[in-house]
Amino acid sequence: MTDTPAGFRRHLRAPLEEPVIVVTGATGNIGRRLVDRLLEEGVAVRALTRDPARAALPDRAEVVRADLAEDTDLAPLLAGADALFLNLAAGGAESAQRLIDAAVRANVPRIVLNSSQGVSDTPADETNFISRMHATVERAVRASGVEWTFLRGGNYATNALGWAPAIRATGVVRDAHPDAQGAPVHEADLADVAAVALLDRTGAHVHRIHRLTGPEVLTNAQQVAAIAEVVGRPVRIERISEEEAAEAMAGPHFPLAAARELVGLFGSTVDAPAFPVTDTVERVTGRPARTFAQWARDHAADFS
Numbered sequence: 001m002t003d004t005p006a007g008f009r010r011h012l013r014a015p016l017e018e019p020v021i022v023v024t025g026a027t028g029n030i031g032r033r034l035v036d037r038l039l040e041e042g043v044a045v046r047a048l049t050r051d052p053a054r055a056a057l058p059d060r061a062e063v064v065r066a067d068l069a070e071d072t073d074l075a076p077l078l079a080g081a082d083a084l085f086l087n088l089a090a091g092g093a094e095s096a097q098r099l100i101d102a103a104v105r106a107n108v109p110r111i112v113l114n115s116s117q118g119v120s121d122t123p124a125d126e127t128n129f130i131s132r133m134h135a136t137v138e139r140a141v142r143a144s145g146v147e148w149t150f151l152r153g154g155n156y157a158t159n160a161l162g163w164a165p166a167i168r169a170t171g172v173v174r175d176a177h178p179d180a181q182g183a184p185v186h187e188a189d190l191a192d193v194a195a196v197a198l199l200d201r202t203g204a205h206v207h208r209i210h211r212l213t214g215p216e217v218l219t220n221a222q223q224v225a226a227i228a229e230v231v232g233r234p235v236r237i238e239r240i241s242e243e244e245a246a247e248a249m250a251g252p253h254f255p256l257a258a259a260r261e262l263v264g265l266f267g268s269t270v271d272a273p274a275f276p277v278t279d280t281v282e283r284v285t286g287r288p289a290r291t292f293a294q295w296a297r298d299h300a301a302d303f304s
């Protein structure tokens, strides 16, 4: 193994040999799209999930059981792999560190890390839970010596799925900051960019940071309106306190303190979005980033 861009090309021992890509979080929002995309590209996909029986992944994928939070040797999961898609949603930062170590031991030449635009490469990275977590894992990937690409996504469109139960049940979304602004990025665009970086044979994406957003800035209220349009019935947005919003957001894997930080961050985007719109999706994939209206159409069933 080598950590030079050419290493990946050399690692593909014969020109016709099929690369093997390991996907963590394979049943998740990005992972499922990524597995499909990679299979379309004709590569071998090893899709990790805690429960293959429930995963409903394509037959052509090699579906492998892995609970990344368990204290087991992760290197066998990576045997013979040409690249790893590492998503912190699959087990968190500690599991990510163990996977990175395992990737080094298994001679995996490349990691594409699903990171976050919360990482700014400034001391501000230590100021909140999300930035700190992603910055820590980015540092671990850099230190590993493995080729890397960081996908720093801004606000995911899938965050709007958090409104789905309320939209289905009452048609009322309760939100602390209806005027908060963001440029929601579609999970299919994140997956498409990941696929390009994972399969890149030229080295163009090696040691590159891709900042990914959707194509337009929308307020939360405008996103709710776009969903209402798709489901064909009115949806009202009702303002609640930051504390109520944080309590609703917190859960077993997301501490209340972190939820408070996040709700506060949303509040700071009322005047301007936290992350400017980028054209990275189009530059990397050759196709414009999908709009939120498209995302809402793709997810109509979730809200109906």
Ligand SMILES: NC(=O)c1ccc[n+]([C@@H]2O[C@H](COP(=O)([O-])OP(=O)(O)OC[C@H]3O[C@@H](n4cnc5c(N)ncnc54)[C@H](OP(=O)(O)O)[C@@H]3O)[C@@H](O)[C@H]2O)c1
Pocket: 024, 025, 026, 027, 028, 029, 030, 031, 048, 049, 050, 051, 055, 066, 067, 068, 069, 070, 087, 088, 089, 090, 091, 114, 115, 116, 117, 152, 153, 154, 155, 156, 158, 159
């Ligand atoms: N939301 C945002 O605005 C935002 C912005 C920037 C970055 N991000 C990053 O993006 C991530 C979310 O990506 P996503 O939406 O694709 O995730 P997701 O849909 O929540 O997918 C998580 C997947 O991880 C798997 N998983 C969970 N625990 C696991 C474990 N212990 N071992 C193995 N697999 C496990 C689950 O699959 P199984 O149940 O099949 O095991 C699940 O399908 C966040 O965690 C964050 O790091 C988010």
